[in-house]
Amino acid sequence: MPREKPVSEKPTPASKNPEMTTHDHEYAMEVSSLSTKRKTPVTPTKPSVPPNKVVVSNKSDAELSALTAAIEKLTARFDDFDGRLRENSVILANLTKITEVNAADIKDCKSKVHNLGKEVSVLRKENDDLRERVVEMERYKRRWNLKLQGLKEKTEENTRKEVLEIRSKMAPQHTSVLEMIVDTVHRLGRKETGRHRQIIIQFSMRHYRDIFWKVSKDARVCQEMGIFFKQDFCKADREARAAVWPKMEKARAAVQNVYYRGHIGYANGVRLSPD
Numbered sequence: 001m002p003r004e005k006p007v008s009e010k011p012t013p014a015s016k017n018p019e020m021t022t023h024d025h026e027y028a029m030e031v032s033s034l035s036t037k038r039k040t041p042v043t044p045t046k047p048s049v050p051p052n053k054v055v056v057s058n059k060s061d062a063e064l065s066a067l068t069a070a071i072e073k074l075t076a077r078f079d080d081f082d083g084r085l086r087e088n089s090v091i092l093a094n095l096t097k098i099t100e101v102n103a104a105d106i107k108d109c110k111s112k113v114h115n116l117g118k119e120v121s122v123l124r125k126e127n128d129d130l131r132e133r134v135v136e137m138e139r140y141k142r143r144w145n146l147k148l149q150g151l152k153e154k155t156e157e158n159t160r161k162e163v164l165e166i167r168s169k170m171a172p173q174h175t176s177v178l179e180m181i182v183d184t185v186h187r188l189g190r191k192e193t194g195r196h197r198q199i200i201i202q203f204s205m206r207h208y209r210d211i212f213w214k215v216s217k218d219a220r221v222c223q224e225m226g227i228f229f230k231q232d233f234c235k236a237d238r239e240a241r242a243a244v245w246p247k248m249e250k251a252r253a254a255v256q257n258v259y260y261r262g263h264i265g266y267a268n269g270v271r272l273s274p275d
Contacts, residue, residue: 144204148198148227153191247274
């Protein structure tokens with residue numbers, strides 16, 4: 001079954017409700033009484049300034065001027081920086097071009113140096129070959145010469161005549177041809193006091209040079225005059241003989257067969273190197 005709705009009771013005013021007394025509203029009366037007794041506080045206010053007496057602060061203007069000057073200075077510095085940056089950009093561009101040109105030049109120089117290195121190697125080899133050929137030519141030419149050492153030097157002497165006389169005593173059978181086979185005779189170097197210079201003898205025919213070279217080793221006239229003949233070597237051969245001479249002496253002390261063949265030294269048929 002449906003439940004019945006309760007009947008709502010309407011509030012009745014106090015006048016109609018005798019049971020509501022005045023003490024039920026005492027709180028309201030007290031509040032109202034307090035509000036009437038409390039005084040409203042007075043807030044002090046600044047006196048109003050007339051419009052014609054408004055004071056403008058000079059400090060704000062000074063700060064504004066300083067700020068404006070700082071901004072202008074900063075702007076000028078930025079403009080100067082921008083100008084310098086543009087100049088640096090131009091300089092950098094020029095440096096880049098110069099660097100590229102230098103790089104190309106360096107590359108070209110490297111190529112040239114490489115080619116020159118090859119040419120130098122070829123020229124060095126050619127130079128060594130030419131030097132060896134020149135030395136060989138000089139060595140070959142000196143085979144027509146003999147040196148005479150020990151003949152005392154006089155103030156006025158006929159060197160050629162004295163040498164021919166010695167030659168005629170060494171090989172009388174060739175006296176008739178001495179004038180033809182002996183070409184040039186002269187002393188070597190500058191004249192010095194107390195020193196007898198060597199004499200170079202140039203033969204026109206090597207055949208006779210070899211004969212006189214062989215005869216001079218046992219010639220009595222050479223022993224009596226204290227003179228001796230020797231071969232004429234070029235500078236390179238003299239240096240080569242001097243470099244191998246210590247080994248020659250050592251081999252000779254060990255009773256070995258030591259001899260020279262040209263500028264080369266041998267000991268018991270073995271070639272000695274200068275090391």
